[in-house]
Amino acid sequence: MAAPGVVDAEGFARAAAEIKAWPGYQPTPLRQLDGLAAQLGIGRIYYKDEGGRFGLGAFKAVGGAYAVLRHLQSKLGGNVSVGDLLAGKYRDRTQDITVCTATDGNHGKSVAWGAKLFGCRAVIYIHAGVSTGREQAIAAYGAEMRRIPDNYDASVRACAADAAKHGWQVISDTTWEGYQEIPRHVMHGYGVMMGEMLAQLPEGELPTHIFIQAGVGGLPAAAAGYLWLEYDALRPKVVVVEPEKADCHYQSAKAGKPTAVTGKLDTLMAGLACGEVSPLAWSLLDKASFAFMTVPDEAAVFAMKTLASGIGGDEKVVGGEAGVGGLAGLIATAIDKPARDALLLDAHSKVLIIGSEGATDPVLYEKLVGAKPEAVLAA
Numbered sequence: 528m529a530a531p532g533v534v535d536a537e538g539f540a541r542a543a544a545e546i547k548a549w550p551g552y553q554p555t556p557l558r559q560l561d562g563l564a565a566q567l568g569i570g571r572i573y574y575k576d577e578g579g580r581f582g583l584g585a586f587k588a589v590g591g592a593y594a595v596l597r598h599l600q601s602k603l604g605g606n607v608s609v610g611d612l613l614a615g616k617y618r619d620r621t622q623d624i625t626v627c628t629a630t631d632g633n634h635g636k637s638v639a640w641g642a643k644l645f646g647c648r649a650v651i652y653i654h655a656g657v658s659t660g661r662e663q664a665i666a667a668y669g670a671e672m673r674r675i676p677d678n679y680d681a682s683v684r685a686c687a688a689d690a691a692k693h694g695w696q697v698i699s700d701t702t703w704e705g706y707q708e709i710p711r712h713v714m715h716g717y718g719v720m721m722g723e724m725l726a727q728l729p730e731g732e733l734p735t736h737i738f739i740q741a742g743v744g745g746l747p748a749a750a751a752g753y754l755w756l757e758y759d760a761l762r763p764k765v766v767v768v769e770p771e772k773a774d775c776h777y778q779s780a781k782a783g784k785p786t787a788v789t790g791k792l793d794t795l796m797a798g799l800a801c802g803e804v805s806p807l808a809w810s811l812l813d814k815a816s817f818a819f820m821t822v823p824d825e826a827a828v829f830a831m832k833t834l835a836s837g838i839g840g841d842e843k844v845v846g847g848e849a850g851v852g853g854l855a856g857l858i859a860t861a862i863d864k865p866a867r868d869a870l871l872l873d874a875h876s877k878v879l880i881i882g883s884e885g886a887t888d889p890v891l892y893e894k895l896v897g898a899k900p901e902a903v904l905a906a
């Protein structure tokens with residue numbers, strides 16, 4: 528069968544080899560939620576818990592920081608290794624390189640962390656909806672912060688304009704005309720998580736579905752591409768889940784072409800508050816997805832509480848607002864007979880979920896769940 532395009536096995540393999548050499552690398556856990564699966568009347572739920580990823584709290588750690596690394600390697604030329612960069616061997620040159628990005632929080636944190644790790648400068652653009660907690664978490668890695676008093680897409684444009692003016696490199700997770708290479712590195716970086724996940728599945732287990740949340744689409748595209756390359760015709764059905772208030776993939780699927788949604792995009796699921804698809808990610812998702820769906824914010828809060836309570840003896844899990852998007856979509860589908868039938872969910876379904884963040888905003892987490900993340904984990 529035809530390859531998915533956009534991402535490839537070589538890109539995934541290189542990213543995995545580089546990222547596994549970073550200090551503190553450890554696979555994140557894959558949690559099997561049997562209690563919840565039984566309650567929903569499906570076979571298995573496998574939840575890849577990215578809350579502990581490199582101490583950054585989200586899967587994004589393996590995307591933006593990897594693209595920063597690749598940018599520095601290409602600027603320095605030759606075979607510059609991760610080890611040399613970490614040891615500061617090229618610091619006199621890297622310190623004059625500036626990377627920048629717009630972010631809802633997690634991607635910017637990854638870029639700022641990568642810049643610190645590999646020795647260059649970072650300028651990070653945030654929009655009006657990004658909490659001060661998230662802002663401080665990024666600034667803690669030494670990045671210069673710039674807040675744009677508008678939505679995410681406006682912050683993307685402000686970042687691109689300043690980069691052009693000052694000769695900085697934009698490290699974006701979204702693509703636009705003439706700008707694809709860096710976001711493709713970001714997507715290949717996400718593959719490290721997919722590789723771990725498939726290796727952690729029980730021997731011979733063949734997943735039937737993945738319910739996966741989308742912002743600009745880099746995450747679901749990377750996941751869909753990886754699964755396609757790995758399983759080919761036997762690949763699981765990809766269900767892309769978005770907040771009702773930021774449903775650019777859903778609207779694009781309905782229109783049959785990339786379609787922007789406007790407005791405040793003021794969903795609680797901050798990491799998913801994107802009004803425009805990444806065209807490159809979309810080109811893959813358009814052909815690789817089985818379905819697109821939306822969930823209201825309350826569904827995310829319900830999913831967070833469900834994880835925190837540990838249904839039917841399941842271990843208690845801390846999932847952040849954007850991180851539980853896919854799970855919220857699964858729950859909403861499983862309990863609604865027509866939706867369940869339409870998405871071919873049944874008692875034999877084996878569903879992959881990527882819990883793409885932990886409590887990246889602990890104050891908000893406590894407000895929504897009614898317990899501190901530490902208390903949930905200790906219980």
Ligand SMILES: Cc1ncc(COP(=O)(O)O)c(C=O)c1O
Binds near residue numbers: 741850
């Ligand atoms: C926690 C979390 N999950 C999912 C996503 C969606 O990823 P993408 O924008 O690549 O679709 C994001 C994006 O910021 C995020 O922060």
